[in-house]
Amino acid sequence: MAIQVTCPGCLKRFSVADKHAGKQGPCPACKKTIGIPKLEDQVVIHEQVEGPVDSKGRSILKTSRKTDAKFQPLVAGVAAGVTLIAFIAAFLMKGTDSVNSLVVLGIGEAILGPLVARGGYMFLRDDEYEPYQGSQLWLRSGACGLLFAASWFLFGFLLIRFATPEDIATGLQMWMLLVPLVPMFLLGLVAGYAAFDLEPANAVMLFALFFIFTGLLRIVMGLPFVPGLVLSGS
DSSP states (O other): OEEEOOOOTOEEEEEEEEEGOOOOOOOTTTOOOOEOOGGGGGOOOOOOOOBOTOOOOOOOOOOOOOOOOOOOOOHHHHHHHHHHHHHHHHHTTTTTTHHHHHHHHHHHHHHHHHOOOOOOOOHOOOSSSSOOOHHHHHHHHHHHHHHHHHHHHHHHHHHHHHHOOHHHHHHHOOHHHHHHHHHHHHHHHHHHHHHHHOHHHHHHHHHHHHHHHHHHHHHHHOOOOSSTOOTTTO
C-alpha cells in the first residue's frame, strides 16, 4: 500500500511504500527533509470525480500512465558507440610513451564518466522517487562523471606519496594499493550520492561500474588494471 505525501516546502505530491511509514527522507523535488506519515495517521478522502462522465456517473477520462522506461535505446546506442571508440583508440595507442597514454586515458575517462553515470543511474535509482530527466539529468551525469574521472587522479596523487616509480612498476602489495583505493571509492560514493541521491551501496556500485570500464581501458592499452597491480608471471 502506498502512502501519499505532500511536501510542506514545495507542495510536491508523491507516494512512497508503506515500509517508509514514520521515517524521514528528502523530497524528490526540493530535497528538503520531510517526515513520512505513519500508517495509522493516514486519512482517506474520497474526492468527487470531476470532468465528463457516462450515463452511470463514471469518469470517461483516461488516466495518464506514468512511463519510466529504464532502458533507452538511443542513450544506450550512443554510450556503446562512444565506449567502442574509446577502446579502439586505447588499442591503437598500445605501446606508446607514457605521456601519450596518460592523455588518452584522461580523455577516455572524462568521456566515459558521464555516460556510465547516466546509464547506471537509470538502473540503480530508487523507483519510489521521480527520476531526474532532461538537461538536469545530463548536468548531474556530467558532474558525477567528471568526479569519477578525477578519482583516478586522486589515486595517482596518493600512490606517488609513498611509492616510488620503481616499486609501482614491479608491483605493490595489496595493502599498499588499498591506501589510494579507499579514498578513490569514497570520492565515487560521494559523487553518486550528491549527484543522484543514490543509496550509499548503489552509489558505490555505480562508481565500481566506471572503475571496471576504465580498468579494462588500461588493460587494452597494455597497462595494469590499476597502477602498481602486477600479477605474477606478467
